Amino acid sequence: MCFEAWNGNQDLAIKQIQMGFKLIQAWREEEVDETDERRFVGLESAMSDTVEDELVRVFKRLDVQAISFTSETTPERHALVLSGERALLDRMPQVFTSARDAATYANALVRQTMRFFSEQIPLPIPPPPQIYFPMHGWWGVRIPHVVAIQQRIMTDVLRWKAADAPFWRQINMEAQDQAEDHSEDYFLASVSRMHIQILWIGLITICMDNESDFDQYFDVFRDVVDLAEYALEVQNAKSKTPKFTFDSLVVIPLYMVTFKCRDPTIRRKAVRLLLDNPRREGVWDSVLGGKMGEWAMTIEEEFMEDGKVPEWARIHWVALERDKEQRNAMLSCEQRAGPYSKEVVMRRKIITW
Structure with missing residues (x-):
């Protein structure tokens, strides 16, 4: 799986992730008692160094990677996030x-x-070998039970933000204290905050009717990019060479900023961070993500008026068709033909990375 992801074969890497879930599920059904089950979902300490604990932690992180690249849902993929996590x-x-x-x-x-996105949000499946990135097809959802789940999760996110606010202030003050080393805690707290901020953007995406509604969240996007920049500085201080990790750290958050934030300064910084810091996080490639975001920015800003991308020029239905041998991909998206037209045109470009 590491080899396939590092070499850009996302399809096979995702299949191997799914197979890993099947194997872990079979093992859990035969071997895991109630105490271990509570530990694996986080109800009890998960600090054990056993191989079994580490495998479960790895595949729980890979769950996010697999869902973000495909709308297909299988029971095995979500076997680790059922009632215990609730x-x-x-x-x-x-x-x-x-x-x-x-x-x-x-x-x-x-x-x-991510499990909610995969199981509940309707999304057309393009003809192979094209793939849609699910977040580009979510908008205007009004299905009552879907909205109810979205609202419940958003309530939990608000609870998290309220619980984090005083701790975030405290850890920022502690970070100024040169007498003690708080760098590890500050890094972990920063990454958690970044992920929750971009999670909020993902949750509001599914019910939005207009891409212009994202313009009220420039402060959130700026926070995400600043936190990602800090996380990359910490990582690069250890080694500047290209990196591979199972964890989703900065690639997905920055990728979402490049597509959903139309502030030119914030958007360009997100693109630059992806392109200047080559890394693979699970099945996500930062350079591919950066080039996709740069492409989206370019075609939208062709029609910029007074520093703002008009609503009609904002793209939807981004699809990717990879050529693994040539290491390139055909990108396509839908964009309205003009401000007074309902006609939709396809924009396409071949990118290499």
């Missing part, structure tokens, strides 16, 4: 007392949300 979120404290606590609940919210 119970964990119900126990969220009013104020976090450690970066690890904040991260535990943030990760649970991310997995709950």
